[in-house]
Amino acid sequence: MNTYGVIARFNDPVELVHAAEKIRDAGFTDFDCHSPFPIHGMDDAMGLKRSKLGYVIGAMGLTGALFGFGLQTWIHSIEYPMNISGKPFFAYPAYAIITFELMVLFSAFGAVFGMMYFNSIPRFHHPVFYSDKFSRVTSDAFYVSIEISDPKYNEQEVKSFLDKIGGTDIEVLKDEN
Amino acid sequence: MQLFPRWTNNFPGIFLIGIFLLLFSLSSFIWYYGSPYYTDVGYAPTQPVPYSHKLHAGDMGIDCRYCHVGVEQSYSAVIPPTETCMGCHTYVKTDSEKLKLVRESWETGKPIEWIKVHMLPEYAYFNHSVHVNSGVACISCHGNIAEMEVVYQVKPLSMDWCLDCHRSDTPEIRPKNEVTNMYWTPPADYDNFVSSWVEQHGDERPVGDCQKCHR
Amino acid sequence: MMNNKIKSKAEIRAEKLLPGNQDFTTLTDDIAGVPEQKKTPIQWWLLFGLALSLLAIFAGSVGFLIWEGTGIWGINNPVFWGWAIINFVWWVGIGHAGTLISAILHLFRQNWRNAINRFAETMTLFAVICALVFPGIHVGRIWVAYWFLPIPNQMGMWPNMRSPLIWDFFAVFTYFTVSLLFWYTGLIPDLATLRDRAKTNLKRKIYGFFALGWRGGNRQWQHYELAYLVLAGISTPLVLSVHSVVSSDFATSVIPGWHTTIFPPYFVAGAIYSGFGMVMTLSIIARKVYNLGHIITLEHLDKMAQIMLLTGCMVGYAYSMEFFVAWYSGNAYESFAFVNRALGPYWWGYWAMIFCNVVVPQFFWFERYRRHIPFLFITSILVNIGMWFERFVIVVITLHRDFMPGAWAMYNPTIFDVSIYIGTFGLFFTGFLLFLRFLPMVSIAEAKLVLPESNPHHGHEE
Numbered sequence: 001m002n003t004y005g006v007i008a009r010f011n012d013p014v015e016l017v018h019a020a021e022k023i024r025d026a027g028f029t030d031f032d033c034h035s036p037f038p039i040h041g042m043d044d045a046m047g048l049k050r051s052k053l054g055y056v057i058g059a060m061g062l063t064g065a066l067f068g069f070g071l072q073t074w075i076h077s078i079e080y081p082m083n084i085s086g087k088p089f090f091a092y093p094a095y096a097i098i099t100f101e102l103m104v105l106f107s108a109f110g111a112v113f114g115m116m117y118f119n120s121i122p123r124f125h126h127p128v129f130y131s132d133k134f135s136r137v138t139s140d141a142f143y144v145s146i147e148i149s150d151p152k153y154n155e156q157e158v159k160s161f162l163d164k165i166g167g168t169d170i171e172v173l174k175d176e177n
Numbered sequence: 178m179q180l181f182p183r184w185t186n187n188f189p190g191i192f193l194i195g196i197f198l199l200l201f202s203l204s205s206f207i208w209y210y211g212s213p214y215y216t217d218v219g220y221a222p223t224q225p226v227p228y229s230h231k232l233h234a235g236d237m238g239i240d241c242r243y244c245h246v247g248v249e250q251s252y253s254a255v256i257p258p259t260e261t262c263m264g265c266h267t268y269v270k271t272d273s274e275k276l277k278l279v280r281e282s283w284e285t286g287k288p289i290e291w292i293k294v295h296m297l298p299e300y301a302y303f304n305h306s307v308h309v310n311s312g313v314a315c316i317s318c319h320g321n322i323a324e325m326e327v328v329y330q331v332k333p334l335s336m337d338w339c340l341d342c343h344r345s346d347t348p349e350i351r352p353k354n355e356v357t358n359m360y361w362t363p364p365a366d367y368d369n370f371v372s373s374w375v376e377q378h379g380d381e382r383p384v385g386d387c388q389k390c391h392r
Numbered sequence: 393m394m395n396n397k398i399k400s401k402a403e404i405r406a407e408k409l410l411p412g413n414q415d416f417t418t419l420t421d422d423i424a425g426v427p428e429q430k431k432t433p434i435q436w437w438l439l440f441g442l443a444l445s446l447l448a449i450f451a452g453s454v455g456f457l458i459w460e461g462t463g464i465w466g467i468n469n470p471v472f473w474g475w476a477i478i479n480f481v482w483w484v485g486i487g488h489a490g491t492l493i494s495a496i497l498h499l500f501r502q503n504w505r506n507a508i509n510r511f512a513e514t515m516t517l518f519a520v521i522c523a524l525v526f527p528g529i530h531v532g533r534i535w536v537a538y539w540f541l542p543i544p545n546q547m548g549m550w551p552n553m554r555s556p557l558i559w560d561f562f563a564v565f566t567y568f569t570v571s572l573l574f575w576y577t578g579l580i581p582d583l584a585t586l587r588d589r590a591k592t593n594l595k596r597k598i599y600g601f602f603a604l605g606w607r608g609g610n611r612q613w614q615h616y617e618l619a620y621l622v623l624a625g626i627s628t629p630l631v632l633s634v635h636s637v638v639s640s641d642f643a644t645s646v647i648p649g650w651h652t653t654i655f656p657p658y659f660v661a662g663a664i665y666s667g668f669g670m671v672m673t674l675s676i677i678a679r680k681v682y683n684l685g686h687i688i689t690l691e692h693l694d695k696m697a698q699i700m701l702l703t704g705c706m707v708g709y710a711y712s713m714e715f716f717v718a719w720y721s722g723n724a725y726e727s728f729a730f731v732n733r734a735l736g737p738y739w740w741g742y743w744a745m746i747f748c749n750v751v752v753p754q755f756f757w758f759e760r761y762r763r764h765i766p767f768l769f770i771t772s773i774l775v776n777i778g779m780w781f782e783r784f785v786i787v788v789i790t791l792h793r794d795f796m797p798g799a800w801a802m803y804n805p806t807i808f809d810v811s812i813y814i815g816t817f818g819l820f821f822t823g824f825l826l827f828l829r830f831l832p833m834v835s836i837a838e839a840k841l842v843l844p845e846s847n848p849h850h851g852h853e854e
Contacts, residue, residue, distance in 0.1 A: 039848060102566070114619065119615050121612070123604070
């Protein structure tokens, strides 16, 4: 039975942002703020770095464009130079469309699957799901979770700290198997 | 509420491996079993008359063109009529049980219903004489017929297979008088032969035009 | 005055878009309440039954088409392209509103989109599926439809990448895939909401599976928001490219009436126009059946009507420019093609188009009509009839008068042209009704962003 961490409920987005700022200033690093919708300004409040997802999408888009252009060039100039109405084999203006479409397609894959990768989803089993009250977080509740992996983690201190900054329904999450 | 057991966190890995294996095996399956190399090569129907190419063309050395007379003049190589058979079999093996159908056809005038082995679709135009007169050997497409007891399809006759030869750097040709030879080996100066042939005739292999074959 | 407090901008905006006193809890209850209904409304069953029977007609007709070949259609010489391409372009056009609303309006931070974007995206998905049916079946020998794809094959043959028809295939295929990803990405947090609210174990597991274990942590939202923003960013040029590419099917040919450079923008405007028409039709029905008048408000309908007015005027402009260019070019064939549209044997098709697409939306200059629900409903249907006639005009009227008068002929659709077209409605509505029944038709997470208290800084505004 491993402890996972502590969760505490806050009343609204404003409280959650203030709590996040206090937790960040107290020096915690492995914590998260759960909310039913993305909260404006939360990244700063938590002290998160910019997402690196953009680089993944950019790289994928570039790959898609190069793949699209390369595929068409290879087909019509190398693999099967076919004479159609006397058009040139390397008719690069005509390749623009498919190059563009594949660039978009690949970047979309990069965005969605890259997002899944950075978020480590699908992850169906997670200790936070042991808390029944936590399930309201996808509807109207706002939660903070501090994980045991945090170097400053100490169960009693964290609980009293969260209590002090206004958290309610404080629970210690334990992995049950 | 915990809905799923812990092992389900391995789902992304399982899913990726599963998708990869599924796609890989599916495409390998179609690649192998759907290709003409599997579906067409080795087609060997039983002919109404148990005619042996091995005996006639191989052991006795009758030239292909003795029976397939059209091969140098027309698009079709011609399946020989009963008369061609009877040219010899009026004198040889006149009462063989195996030739019963041939004699019947000779008497009634009804042709023997040979079963076509090498089938091209109707939308593909193929001309035997053009190939043979350019020095493309029988064996290149039909295999070594002279050793076949029952004729079967050796090459896939797919479009890609046609194009392989049409697009290769060195056309698969030989001197015209060696076209029907099943045991010809390229001489030492074969490369010179090909390049001088191309120089003389030009490389007219249709590659980039659909309508050369699909008229 | 009960309330003397001066309202902030955000509060005024929220009141228009979400009237009544709503908070996170009531919003979730209202939206998630629809797929959670114990008893399915009788109207739903009636519509679903109708949709299923149309789907049966579709399956039967397409089956017969595959069995018999495209000879069962009314296509002839010179009208080689008939209802199949008309219906394809029509459905793809309808499929444009979804991504436009989701992507472009998201980039412009138009919060009013939040109530209708899910709706429109779903409509896009099923509309594009209906559209993709036609290039699939029009090849006749449907079992070789994979020739569209650049995959190695026994013929050693590749698609001609210089042909607009292949561009079209790539564009629509990419559009479908990106729309699907966009739609699903938007659904993930809502699926998590449904998972956490579900009453039975089976529902919890199914929603839980598709929610992918979403926990709503800001470390997740951070990447999620960026991914969503980028998807919106790349969908914007994509949605403009799709109908431009569809238009080049026509515009790159040398047929008088098709060979014009105005086609891409004109097609895109028409696509957005018909797409908004369809979103309007569907949202009026859905808000009525599910009593969601306080979430999909008159304000939303008004804004959609304004966009329809804009795009309606754009297509109207294009229709008149075509005539101007035909006259100005001095090309006799071009002039004939356009005179023949307006005054030829198919004059009724042309004037039906003008009436539905150009005349009717002029009422939207007046706020009264933009907020008159029965009028909006009828107009939105008329617009889609008009847009269907636009494609009829472009395809049939142009083709039936060839260069050579000896080839001239009339075009008569057969029962199978009609049944396949009607059948695609079955395909569309079956999918759409299943969506209404099992998934939230408004994005729960995004609808909350309209509430002023969702923004922690709203107190500091002004």
